[in-house]
Amino acid sequence: MSRFLDERYKELEPYTPGEQPKNLKRLIKLNTNENPYPPAPGVLKIISREEAEGLRLYSDPEAAELAEAIGDFYGIDKSMIMTGNGSDEILAFIFMIFQGKNRRFYFPEISYSFYPVYCDVFGAEAVKVPLASDFSVNPRDYERADGTIVITNPNAPTGMAMSLKDIERILKSNRENLVVIDEAYVDFGAESCVKLLKGYDNLLVVQTFSKSRSLAGARIGFALGHEEVIADLNRIKFSFNPYNLNRLSIKAGVEAMRDREYFEQMTGRIIRTREKFVSEMEKMGFILLPSKANFVFARHESIPGEEYFTKLRKYNIIVRYFGKPRIRDFVRITIGTDNEMEELLTATQEILKEYRQEDPQYEKKENT
Amino acid sequence: MSRFLDERYKELEPYTPGEQPKNLKRLIKLNTNENPYPPAPGVLKIISREEAEGLRLYSDPEAAELAEAIGDFYGIDKSMIMTGNGSDEILAFIFMIFQGKNRRFYFPEISYSFYPVYCDVFGAEAVKVPLASDFSVNPRDYERADGTIVITNPNAPTGMAMSLKDIERILKSNRENLVVIDEAYVDFGAESCVKLLKGYDNLLVVQTFSKSRSLAGARIGFALGHEEVIADLNRIKFSFNPYNLNRLSIKAGVEAMRDREYFEQMTGRIIRTREKFVSEMEKMGFILLPSKANFVFARHESIPGEEYFTKLRKYNIIVRYFGKPRIRDFVRITIGTDNEMEELLTATQEILKEYRQEDPQYEKKENT
Numbered sequence A, B: 001m002s003r004f005l006d007e008r009y010k011e012l013e014p015y016t017p018g019e020q021p022k023n024l025k026r027l028i029k030l031n032t033n034e035n036p037y038p039p040a041p042g043v044l045k046i047i048s049r050e051e052a053e054g055l056r057l058y059s060d061p062e063a064a065e066l067a068e069a070i071g072d073f074y075g076i077d078k079s080m081i082m083t084g085n086g087s088d089e090i091l092a093f094i095f096m097i098f099q100g101k102n103r104r105f106y107f108p109e110i111s112y113s114f115y116p117v118y119c120d121v122f123g124a125e126a127v128k129v130p131l132a133s134d135f136s137v138n139p140r141d142y143e144r145a146d147g148t149i150v151i152t153n154p155n156a157p158t159g160m161a162m163s164l165k166d167i168e169r170i171l172k173s174n175r176e177n178l179v180v181i182d183e184a185y186v187d188f189g190a191e192s193c194v195k196l197l198k199g200y201d202n203l204l205v206v207q208t209f210s211k212s213r214s215l216a217g218a219r220i221g222f223a224l225g226h227e228e229v230i231a232d233l234n235r236i237k238f239s240f241n242p243y244n245l246n247r248l249s250i251k252a253g254v255e256a257m258r259d260r261e262y263f264e265q266m267t268g269r270i271i272r273t274r275e276k277f278v279s280e281m282e283k284m285g286f287i288l289l290p291s292k293a294n295f296v297f298a299r300h301e302s303i304p305g306e307e308y309f310t311k312l313r314k315y316n317i318i319v320r321y322f323g324k325p326r327i328r329d330f331v332r333i334t335i336g337t338d339n340e341m342e343e344l345l346t347a348t349q350e351i352l353k354e355y356r357q358e359d360p361q362y363e364k365k366e367n368t
Helices: A043-045 A051-057 A066-076 A084-097 A113-123 A164-172 A228-235 A248-258 A260-283 A305-314 A337-358 A362-367 B041-046 B049-056 B064-074 B087-097 B114-121 B164-172 B225-238 B248-257 B260-283 B305-315 B337-358 B362-367
Strands: A082-085 A103-107 A125-130 A150-152 A179-180 A203-208 A222-227 A286-288 A295-300 A329-334 B083-085 B104-106 B126-127 B146-154 B179-182 B202-210 B221-225 B286-287 B295-300 B331-334
Touching: A043 A248, A043 B049, A051 A248, A051 B041, A066 A082, A066 A222, A066 A248, A066 B087, A082 A084, A082 A228, A084 A113, A084 A150, A084 A179, A084 A203, A084 A228, A103 A113, A103 B248, A113 A125, A113 B083, A150 A164, A150 B248, A222 A228, A248 B248, A260 A286, A260 A295, A260 A337, A295 A305, A305 A329, A305 A337, B041 B248, B049 B248, B064 B083, B064 B221, B064 B248, B083 B087, B083 B225, B087 B114, B087 B146, B087 B179, B087 B202, B087 B221, B087 B225, B114 B126, B164 B179, B221 B225, B260 B286, B260 B295, B260 B337, B295 B305, B305 B331, B305 B337
Parallel strands: A103 A125, A103 A150, A150 A179, A179 A203, B104 B126, B104 B146, B146 B179, B179 B202
Antiparallel strands: A082 A222, A203 A222, A286 A295, A295 A329, B083 B221, B202 B221, B286 B295, B295 B331
16 A cells, blocks of 8 residues: 555455456366357457457547447437446445435345446445345335445345336435446346336436456446436446547457347347356256346355355366355355356266265255 | 436446547558657567467466566566556546545646546546646656646647656655656656666556557556555555456557567657658648657648548548647647658648638738
């Protein structure tokens, strides 16, 4: 820490992203919820020498072409869309400028672990609302709040989705509070609340190209909301980093958004792989929370989460382990290709067999 | 403005970037200091279908490969380098976390017009130090300051450079203040103060790939400084937007940084074009501040800056006009290719001829 750093940042605990190993050969990477399939064919085509030459020029600070493509997809006007350098940048702006009178944010205790970091960065209070005993988000806990509400739907790392009815309940009782629904994983079986935008000007939806559109490395996020809320976000963007999206990402995003068919095929494929994987895991004694995301949150009856995580690593499979209260037994597993999931299942069988041999208590545990 | 926006941002006046017209055909774009030449050959080669497929994966949040390439170029360790989504993002972080005890920034009154916006965003005081009568930055004005100092060298939009001796003077008398030297334009004839890093841990140098490395559209900036200062910047980056650089920009940046020969050729070419252009403009009655940048700041004896700017537009040539106190007579002209500058000179001759005919006072003015 340098002597120049302002006091208020000295205690800051930065967010820890999932590991991004440099050498992916012989590694099955199921730790950061990336899409196992390549971006849409149009994306692969547009990333070309010609576009590389164009890099000498600045990008369009409004990324108008991209906002239009998103607007076309959802059937809304581009004045209701703001684009960012990944949804993380948009979330940062939200925690910066929409703190509410009491400078307070309500979000589930178990959720995207970046939210409390943003609160620390921007000097807001984090109100961490416990999940229900089944790990679901209880809408009643957010009724008549006195601050901004941020809910990931489906939630991470649980993968569990809320119904639109429940979200509407929160929106209705919080007309004077902004309600942010982070839909990073919504395209894998949950329902988007974009359709609620018409009735609720206190709703702000955040989405990303990182998961369902296979563009994690292009860094594109977007927010959908009432025109005035979007104008506020753009005001801070133009006061912080106007050219926040690079030229190639804008092009890639446009192509990815326009290809609805490819998008539906790939998300459908991941959903099918997930359902198959879930039932195989259950057969082996795993308990999985009901996932509507491109990952599952799983724990085993007997083998501790951290041990399972560590042993998978020996099979060159990386998943994510959080080791936090209430979720110490769980690992989060991204849904990859069918082949990748089969390799994980095979490795898991081996691990369980080993574990049974090592641990004389195993049979007993299994039968209790 | 929405009812959710925090009070403190309601008065914010965002930065206005230079115009980025969508249709560049038949347009000579000399308004945002872009490089007229394409990025290095290695960049054009690496932007490929294969890399586009890789976009499904997150980028390396540390952008280690890029930091290493920059370190190799300058002969410094990568622990002294931080990379950002354009130097604007890095500057935003600087204004956020290095405000000093008095939350105060000193910078030249005429300089990058984003600095006062950053002060507003982060609630710091902007101390705008007037330039000398010849538009130079006087180092004495920054001795023993009581806040963070930010100086663009060469300055923009004047293009005028400071000597290392003058910068060292500021560094010496401000051991307890961070001194930020924004070297966005340093590669066009000024001297970088990277070599002063050894002696001064209060120095932070900011550079960009947007100008001398023809990558404005890739959004890559970097900061060079003492290990602890860089760690502070990374701490805030990891608390705001860890994956701030996209995969393709990291790749492009590495290639651009490694090709020193191409870099020297292209910057050399722009310097030669500038010198030739300056002497032609002087012949036509223009006064140009001594530029060490890839632009010139010019005014004419008779024709007002705004009028010249507007008339050039009719010839499909866009330059930048600021219309602010002390610089109302000036236009800023980016140095393009030799051909582009010749077209501008020809158009200027026409404009001056027209102006002479329209304005009966012209001859008189010219002779006073």
